[in-house]
Amino acid sequence: MIRIAAVGDLHYGAGSKEILRPSLQHLQDRADVLLLAGDLTRCGGPEEVNVLADELRGLPIPVVAVLGNHDYNSDRQDEVRRVLEDARVRVLEGEAAAIDIDGVRIGIAGTKGFGGGFRGAHGSDFGEPEMKAFVGHTKVLSDRLERALTGLDADLRIALLHYSPIEATLEGERLEIYPFLGSYLLAEAVDNAGADLVLHGHAHHGAEKGRTPAGIPVRNVAQPVIRHAYNIYTLDAGRQVLPAAAGGIS
Amino acid sequence: MSEPRPDYLPEAIREKLIHDPRVAEQDLRVQVQEHRVMLGGNVASPQLKQRITEVAKELLPDYEVVNETTVVSASEPDSEEPVS
Numbered sequence: 001m002i003r004i005a006a007v008g009d010l011h012y013g014a015g016s017k018e019i020l021r022p023s024l025q026h027l028q029d030r031a032d033v034l035l036l037a038g039d040l041t042r043c044g045g046p047e048e049v050n051v052l053a054d055e056l057r058g059l060p061i062p063v064v065a066v067l068g069n070h071d072y073n074s075d076r077q078d079e080v081r082r083v084l085e086d087a088r089v090r091v092l093e094g095e096a097a098a099i100d101i102d103g104v105r106i107g108i109a110g111t112k113g114f115g116g117g118f119r120g121a122h123g124s125d126f127g128e129p130e131m132k133a134f135v136g137h138t139k140v141l142s143d144r145l146e147r148a149l150t151g152l153d154a155d156l157r158i159a160l161l162h163y164s165p166i167e168a169t170l171e172g173e174r175l176e177i178y179p180f181l182g183s184y185l186l187a188e189a190v191d192n193a194g195a196d197l198v199l200h201g202h203a204h205h206g207a208e209k210g211r212t213p214a215g216i217p218v219r220n221v222a223q224p225v226i227r228h229a230y231n232i233y234t235l236d237a238g239r240q241v242l243p244a245a246a247g248g249i250s
Numbered sequence: 251m252s253e254p255r256p257d258y259l260p261e262a263i264r265e266k267l268i269h270d271p272r273v274a275e276q277d278l279r280v281q282v283q284e285h286r287v288m289l290g291g292n293v294a295s296p297q298l299k300q301r302i303t304e305v306a307k308e309l310l311p312d313y314e315v316v317n318e319t320t321v322v323s324a325s326e327p328d329s330e331e332p333v334s
Contacts, residue, residue: 003330011274015297023326030326042274070274197333204277204292217333224277224292224322232330 002104002156002237003030005061007230008037008201009222011070012052021055023229028060031232032101036089037201037221038068038112038162046079053087062099063089066110068162068202092160094144096152104237107154109193111145113163113186113200114138117179119213142185149193155237159190161200168210169220170203187212196235256282259310263287266309272301278319286314293319 005027010020027034034056041048049071056063071080081091090097092110099106116123116138125135149157164170164182173181181203190198191214198212201222208225210218221231254262260280267273267280267289275298279290287306293299303317 001332011294013274013298015301016295019295019324023324026326030330043271045271073274219333223294223324226327227323228327229324231327234330234332235334236332 002101002106002235003032004035004158004197004199004233004235005031005033005230006035006037006199006219006221006233007223007226007228008068008162008199008220009039009204009224010036010052011039011042011223013042013048014051016048016051018055020052020229024055024059027230031061031230033061033099033106034059034063034230035108035158035160035199035221036063036065037160037199038066039070039201039222040065040067040084041071041080044071044074044076044080046076046083049080049083053083053089056084056089057087059088064097064099064108064110064160065089065091066093066112066160066162067091068112072112092148094141094148096148098152098154104156105154107149107152107157108160109145109148109152109157109195110160111141111148111186113141113145113161113165114183115163115180116183116185118167118182118184121179122184123179138183138185142183142189145186146189146193149190149195156197156235157193157195159186159195159198161186161198162202164200164203164206164218164220165190165198166210166212166218169200169206169208169218171207172205173203181206187218190214190216197233263306263309267302267305270305273298273305275302278302282313285312286316288316288318290318291320292322294322294324296321
């Protein structure tokens with residue numbers, strides 16, 4: 001049984017020191033990997049992500065993250081990424097990572113994702129350049145997600161997003177803002193490639209649980225939704241697992 | 251930029267709370283009744299909740315600010331969920 005700890009929307013700022021740390025102290029006893037679903041900072045400042053990086057540095061289990069829209073707000077997302085990577089957090093954008101845990105290979109494909117809406121009410125990359133850019137961005141990231149997932153050679157595959165791939169985990173949000181909260185194109189990418197679990201954040205007033213149209217479990221792990229430092233999901237790799245220390249990220 | 255008309259005041263407050271780096275929260279709910287501003291939603295810490303009140307008061311010093319935002323727990327979960 002593989003134990004996945006996950007949370008998104010931590011929104012760390014200069015005053016966030018020690019918010020998460022007490023709950024991380026025994027994390028290695030409860031989870032094999034920690035996944036962060038974006039919006040790690042308040043405004044995307046390296047000084048903000050430094051506070052979080054200090055809390056994550058030295059964790060004895062692998063940590064994998066995607067960035068969220070807040071992490072792009074200062075146009076310093078590359079610096080945010082570097083700070084996290086210096087703390088041994090693997091940051092994914094249209095990329096995949098594989099982790100060996102007790103003889104089970106876990107593949108994680110990650111992207112921030114973007115908006116557009118859902119089936120029957122999705123924006124089109126048609127008309128003004130701004131509209132083409134908006135929907136075009138979602139298409140590019142969804143295509144990269146599908147390729148990253150498809151390319152994974154793993155026993156279990158997880159899609160790690162910030163924006164939502166489905167409407168069910170947005171229930172509680174105002175319908176008018178659904179197009180800014182996610183896109184069905186992300187779900188289509190996951191359903192085309194296949195996965196065991198999809199994690200996302202971004203929808204603070206949404207619901208935790210849903211499924212893609214093909215039936216893949218989706219969990220909204222935005223911290224205001226799960227109301228804990230993280231949630232833990234267990235996945236059965238369908239094989240005998242051997243006791244061993246947590247592995248590294250390849 | 252002119253002063254916002256009363257009909258648009260909640261949006262002006264929401265914009266301020268999104269763009270002020272001391273807060274930067276996109277999901278706060280704002281209502282204005284008479285000279286009272288009511289704020290709702292979830293925040294990560296008591297310190298952030300306090301800053302939200304301060305920023306709203308800076309914007310509207312003549313208004314009463316009722317901050318009913320909820321500080322979300324960052325405790326460990328009690329259990330695990332099997333998903334497969």
